[in-house]
Amino acid sequence: MWRHGRDQTDFSEEIRAHLEMETDRLRGEGLSEAEAYAQARREFGNVARVEERFYESNRLFLAAENVLRNLSYIVRGLRKSPAFTVLVVTVLAVGIGTNAAMFSLIDRLLLHPVIWRDPGSIVAVWGHDKRGRGADISFAAFQVWKDRVPGIESAALSKMRSLMLTGVEEPESLFTREVTRSMFDMLGVAPAAGRLFNDADFAPGAPPTVILSDLVWQRHFYRNPAIVGRQILLDGQGVTVIGVMPERFVCTTPGYQAWIPLERFTDPAGDLHYDFEALARLKPGASLPHVQRTFAALAGSLPSDPRNPDGWIPELKPYMNELTGNNRHAFAILWSATGAVLLIACANVANLLLARASNRGHEFAVRAALGASRFQLATQIVSECLLLTTLGAAAGVALAAAALPVITRFLPPLGLQTGERLHLTPAAVLVAVAAALVTGVLCAIPSCSDVLRSNLAAPLSALSRSISSSRSSTRLRGILSATEIALSIVLLISAGLMIRSLSRLLDVRRLGMETAQVLTARIAAPTTLRKAPEVSRYYGRILDEVHHVPGVRSASVVTILPFSNIMVTTSYSAEGTPRLDHRDYSVDLRSISPEYFKVLRIAVLRGRAFMDQDSTSAPRVAIVNRKLAEHSWPGQDPIGRRVTLELGTNLKPEDWVTVVGIVENTGRDAIDEAAQAELYLPITQNATAAQAMSLAVRCYGDPLSLGPAIIKRIHNLNPDQPVTELQTMDTWMAGAASRPRLQAFLLEIFSGLALLLAVTGVFAVMSYSVNQRTHEIGIRGALGATSSDIVAFVLRMGMRPVVVGAVVGFVTSLAVARLLRAELFETPPSDPVVFGSVALILITSALVALWVPARRAARIEPATTLRAE
Amino acid sequence: MPTQADNERIALLQGTLDLLILRTLVFGADHGLGIARAIQKQSDDVLLVDHGSLYPALQRLENQGWIKAKWGVSSNNRRARFYELTLSGRKHLVIETSQWRKLVFAIGLVLGPEEVEG
Numbered sequence: 012m013w014r015h016g017r018d019q020t021d022f023s024e025e026i027r028a029h030l031e032m033e034t035d036r037l038r039g040e041g042l043s044e045a046e047a048y049a050q051a052r053r054e055f056g057n058v059a060r061v062e063e064r065f066y067e068s069n070r071l072f073l074a075a076e077n078v079l080r081n082l083s084y085i086v087r088g089l090r091k092s093p094a095f096t097v098l099v100v101t102v103l104a105v106g107i108g109t110n111a112a113m114f115s116l117i118d119r120l121l122l123h124p125v126i127w128r129d130p131g132s133i134v135a136v137w138g139h140d141k142r143g144r145g146a147d148i149s150f151a152a153f154q155v156w157k158d159r160v161p162g163i164e165s166a167a168l169s170k171m172r173s174l175m176l177t178g179v180e181e182p183e184s185l186f187t188r189e190v191t192r193s194m195f196d197m198l199g200v201a202p203a204a205g206r207l208f209n210d211a212d213f214a215p216g217a218p219p220t221v222i223l224s225d226l227v228w229q230r231h232f233y234r235n236p237a238i239v240g241r242q243i244l245l246d247g248q249g250v251t252v253i254g255v256m257p258e259r260f261v262c263t264t265p266g267y268q269a270w271i272p273l274e275r276f277t278d279p280a281g282d283l284h285y286d287f288e289a290l291a292r293l294k295p296g297a298s299l300p301h302v303q304r305t306f307a308a309l310a311g312s313l314p315s316d317p318r319n320p321d322g323w324i325p326e327l328k329p330y331m332n333e334l335t336g337n338n339r340h341a342f343a344i345l346w347s348a349t350g351a352v353l354l355i356a357c358a359n360v361a362n363l364l365l366a367r368a369s370n371r372g373h374e375f376a377v378r379a380a381l382g383a384s385r386f387q388l389a390t391q392i393v394s395e396c397l398l399l400t401t402l403g404a405a406a407g408v409a410l411a412a413a414a415l416p417v418i419t420r421f422l423p424p425l426g427l428q429t430g431e432r433l434h435l436t437p438a439a440v441l442v443a444v445a446a447a448l449v450t451g452v453l454c455a456i457p458s459c460s461d462v463l464r465s466n467l468a469a470p471l472s473a474l475s476r477s478i479s480s481s482r483s484s485t486r487l488r489g490i491l492s493a494t495e496i497a498l499s500i501v502l503l504i505s506a507g508l509m510i511r512s513l514s515r516l517l518d519v520r521r522l523g524m525e526t527a528q529v530l531t532a533r534i535a536a537p538t539t540l541r542k543a544p545e546v547s548r549y550y551g552r553i554l555d556e557v558h559h560v561p562g563v564r565s566a567s568v569v570t571i572l573p574f575s576n577i578m579v580t581t582s583y584s585a586e587g588t589p590r591l592d593h594r595d596y597s598v599d600l601r602s603i604s605p606e607y608f609k610v611l612r613i614a615v616l617r618g619r620a621f622m623d624q625d626s627t628s629a630p631r632v633a634i635v636n637r638k639l640a641e642h643s644w645p646g647q648d649p650i651g652r653r654v655t656l657e658l659g660t661n662l663k664p665e666d667w668v669t670v671v672g673i674v675e676n677t678g679r680d681a682i683d684e685a686a687q688a689e690l691y692l693p694i695t696q697n698a699t700a701a702q703a704m705s706l707a708v709r710c711y712g713d714p715l716s717l718g719p720a721i722i723k724r725i726h727n728l729n730p731d732q733p734v735t736e737l738q739t740m741d742t743w744m745a746g747a748a749s750r751p752r753l754q755a756f757l758l759e760i761f762s763g764l765a766l767l768l769a770v771t772g773v774f775a776v777m778s779y780s781v782n783q784r785t786h787e788i789g790i791r792g793a794l795g796a797t798s799s800d801i802v803a804f805v806l807r808m809g810m811r812p813v814v815v816g817a818v819v820g821f822v823t824s825l826a827v828a829r830l831l832r833a834e835l836f837e838t839p840p841s842d843p844v845v846f847g848s849v850a851l852i853l854i855t856s857a858l859v860a861l862w863v864p865a866r867r868a869a870r871i872e873p874a875t876t877l878r879a880e
Numbered sequence: 881m882p883t884q885a886d887n888e889r890i891a892l893l894q895g896t897l898d899l900l901i902l903r904t905l906v907f908g909a910d911h912g913l914g915i916a917r918a919i920q921k922q923s924d925d926v927l928l929v930d931h932g933s934l935y936p937a938l939q940r941l942e943n944q945g946w947i948k949a950k951w952g953v954s955s956n957n958r959r960a961r962f963y964e965l966t967l968s969g970r971k972h973l974v975i976e977t978s979q980w981r982k983l984v985f986a987i988g989l990v991l992g993p994e995e996v997e998g
Contacts, residue, residue: 017939017942021961022935022939024959024961025912025935025960025961026935028911028954028958028959029911029912029913029931029935031958032911032913032954032956032958032960033913035956035958054931055931055932056930056932057932060932061931061935061936064936065935065939
């Protein structure tokens with residue numbers, strides 16, 4: 012039979028046949044059997060060498076066998092030292108796992124923030140006037156430019172609208188967007204069920220239709236596909252559900268729950284108002300600056316809003332940047348931190364391997380003496396490292412898969428949708444595998460270079476027993492420890508700065524309010540109440556009911572809660588001051604009931620809070636915050652001054668409101684933003700007061716426990732009144748602070764981990780050195796060194812890499828902290844408190860780690876050591 | 881047994897053994913020892929095949945696909961591994977032979993007529 016892969020026996024067989032035939036021939040020439048065989052052998056030469064050459068020629072087979080043999084050898088070795096194996100795998104699992112988890116976050120939030128087709132070419136179309144004031148898009152202008160700008164493939168217009176969903180178990184006010192027909196086609200997203208809008212849905216007099224978000228579908232209709240084609244009640248009107256969008260679909264900003272066809276105004280003048288937001292898709296290959304220029308050139312010929320004579324200049328921004336911009340820097344920092352943890356883990360494992368390799372010097376020496384080449388020993392070390400890192404990666408992936416749901420809890424404001432679960436992405440697993448390979452090789456380098464350079468036979472000679480393995484490997488271990496220390500210092504300082512910044516952010520004085528013991532809920536007046544006075548009277552009655560609940564200290568309603576991620580911003584003019592430019596022009600507007608400042612404990616600095624006397628018929632009043640007062644009337648008393656929210660010059664007396672009080676600034680939704688001008692109006696006098704409000708109640712004791720009693724009381728007044736989203740004010744604030752909180756929290760974990768790893772490294776190196784130097788220490792003892800001399804000697808030796816690492820670490824931190832500056836709130840990057848405490852923590856932990864080996868060194872008996880020679 | 885004095889033998893140049901093995905196998909399948917003897921005989925005992933190199937060379941040629949092998953029985957009833965030339969081996973032999981001839985001719989030109997005789 013013809014064979015290709017030949018085995019060794021077959022080859023040996025052939026040579027034996029050769030020898031036999033040769034022996035036969037020689038016997039035929041008259042030699043005896045033994046002589047003939049000997050002669051044949053002699054002529055053939057070295058049989059073993061020929062067999063070896065055959066063996067080595069079968070390279071592939073050889074390699075495979077080598078790997079298997081190596082593996083079984085390594086596995087046996089690792090099983091003999093389970094503590095070492097478990098330690099290394101754990102260290103690597105932490106290092107690789109944190110990176111895999113972090114990459115899943117990055118993959119989802121930065122690389123795939125939306126499920127649009129080619130999201131990179133979607134731009135937001137904004138605008139501003141010649142004075143730099145922001146202006147949205149008008150319908151009339153949109154109709155013109157959508158087809159006339161050469162670089163724009165398609166465009167869509169949308170507008171926010173709030174609709175009350177009733178006829179379901181828990182009625183809810185839905186954030187809805189009116190959209191043009193082109194919206195979904197432009198974004199390139201197909202519905203999860205049903206269909207998208209068609210032209211018929213936009214025809215005048217067409218039956219009303221709606222597309223639901225996955226969240227609404229799930230929350231109110233339990234993902235029942237039969238909802239498509241059925242009618243639901245929106246603002247009391249029957250609307251047909253024609254489709255449901257997939258999970259994770261967003262259109263403009265996240266958080267919208269339903270989409271309806273955009274309604275044209277009955278008043279043609281409304282078409283000219285800058286009331287809409289636009290998205291556009293650029294043609295493939297179109298350059299944004301070029302499109303921007305051609306668009307701007309066209310803008311002059313567009314119909315303009317008669318209310319704003321200052322023109323309109325378009326502004327195009329890549330939408331992905333708008334969605335991910337805030338997170339980018341935060342994640343760059345966090346990923347660098349996990350990278351640093353992996354590096355430290357790497358250095359630590361390398362260090363452990365070095366120590367183990369040195370302890371195994373004897374084993375390597377024996378193997379070398381038995382014919383293993385240095386290359387083979389190095390291959391063994393590399394395979395061992397790769398096996399360990401593979402195990403570590405497997406454990407790390409499992410760890411990441413388990414940790415991700417926990418991390419997800421912190422995420423909603425970072426761009427995940429409510430209720431969305433985060434999974435380990437395939438890309439993250441690839442990252443873990445790549446990390447394992449790189450780590451394996453990196454970890455192996457120090458041990459390999461040690462084996463390749465040092466005298467392998469040295470451990471076999473009894474004389475060399477007292478000489479530590481090799482000077483280069485000792486120095487290498489010192490460098491590795493110092494690197495670990497330096498990296499962990501950088502992480503500790505970054506975490507310290509973040510924590511300090513966070514504590515400044517959450518300072519009560521800065522927030523301007525006390526969020527503890529406040530319960531909040533969403534509440535909306537029945538749609539049957541159309542007039543503003545009726546609505547405000549209704550809320551007055553609800554507040555009366557709530558006041559009767561035992562445990563309630565004060566109660567109020569407000570249009571928009573602080574930290575609820577929504578903001579109504581409007582423009583204002585103060586009487587007697589020149590018109591303001593765009594940047595100082597806007598003000599956060601809230602309509603409130605009288606007790607609002609009492610509920611949130613916002614300090615009234617001057618004047619008064621609203622009272623029941625500020626009724627619908629009373630003179631119009633307003634309360635401003637300190638920022639607005641200082642800005643509009645610097646150095647003057649604002650009480651009695653007048654402000655208007657209206658545009659234009661022909662203002663009627665009732666367009667003006669009189670300032671009756673000044674309150675403290677409060678924190679903004681983006682908690683790290685500086686204070687903004689705020690204006691409060693009484694709900695009784697604000698005709699635009701929304702029907703949907705938030706209830707805020709200050710309680711004695713646990714606020715959530717009062718929830719059922721409050722709801723019951725409200726239902727006494729109106730059994731159909733929906734009361735939703737019951738949660739504490741603390742929760743709202745935690746949500747707003749979740750990005751800095753997450754950053755600080757994760758950095759705390761990473762830096763704690765880093766410190767632990769680094770200190771373990773210091774400990775391991777020193778313990779090992781003491782073991783190696785037993786003889787030397789014994790001689791010092793014999794020569795008269797006291798035990799405190801020896802402790803000092805060991806500490807000095809052990810602190811050397813710590814001090815070197817610390818110096819490098821602190822210098823690096825100064826540079827790294829500068830990169831963090833954007834994330835730091837009122838915290839200088841070289842904050843002495845942070846640097847000081849890190850130094851203290853580090854020195855203490857290093858001394859603790861060194862104490863054990865130092866004590867052991869001090870207890871070495873000189874006599875015993877020397878006798879052992 | 882070599883019949884010429886050891887100093888008159890020539891060690892094979894690197895790479896020539898392969899060529900000689902292929903050439904020998906043109907006359908039909910043979911086992912390793914047979915090939916070695918054939919080369920020795922054909923060269924009037926000038927070329928001595930080192931058995932230590934022969935078998936690895938056979939293995940190399942087999943791996944290249946130029947020869948194939950199977951176990952058979954030798955003329956004196958011993959079990960032996962017989963090699964035979966494959967088609968690609970034949971082609972390779974033609975190419976190698978013509979290259980070798982060119983090389984010998986060229987070296988002859990450089991060395992001059994007298995030296996060639998020696």
